[in-house]
Amino acid sequence: MDELIAQLAALRQAQREQRARSHPASDARHRPRSGRPPVFPFPDRVVATVLHLRLSLPDHTLAHLLGASRSTIRRALTEIRDLLDQHEHRIEPVAAPPGLPTRIPPYVPQTAGNPENKIKSAC
Numbered sequence: 001m002d003e004l005i006a007q008l009a010a011l012r013q014a015q016r017e018q019r020a021r022s023h024p025a026s027d028a029r030h031r032p033r034s035g036r037p038p039v040f041p042f043p044d045r046v047v048a049t050v051l052h053l054r055l056s057l058p059d060h061t062l063a064h065l066l067g068a069s070r071s072t073i074r075r076a077l078t079e080i081r082d083l084l085d086q087h088e089h090r091i092e093p094v095a096a097p098p099g100l101p102t103r104i105p106p107y108v109p110q111t112a113g114n115p116e117n118k119i120k121s122a123c
Contacts, residue, residue, distance in 0.1 A: 001046075001047070001050070004046065004050075004089065005042070005043050005046045007087060007089075008042075008046055008080065008083045008084070008087060009042055011083055011086060011087055012042070012083060039068075039072075040066075040068050040072050040076060044066060044068075044076075045076035045079065045080050046080055047066075048062050048066055048068075048073055048076050048077065048080075049076065049077050049080035049081060049084070049091075050091055051065075052077055053081075053091035053093065054091055054092070054093060054094055055093070055094065056093055059073045059074055059077065
């Protein structure tokens, strides 16, 4: 994981330097600025993306686990997926363990038969 983070960080830095060189010095409006550093660090973005791709975890679950907002997670997933594609690195999803579906139902609340959860008409 450390090696992947280092490789993607190097690719990201090279892209930033290329963008900075490609902007004319006279056009300061569109030149990259330093700005506020991201609250969600780059290594955490890579880990979130690997968890999403490997385990198919939804963005709201990742946001809860990593203490970030859903929009931050979505931006991170987009950014890191692009870097992974450019690096030509593929994260393969894992198959669920054989008995997993039978072990999940005891932990999922049963709401189907509860009359309080029925959809009420608007009229």
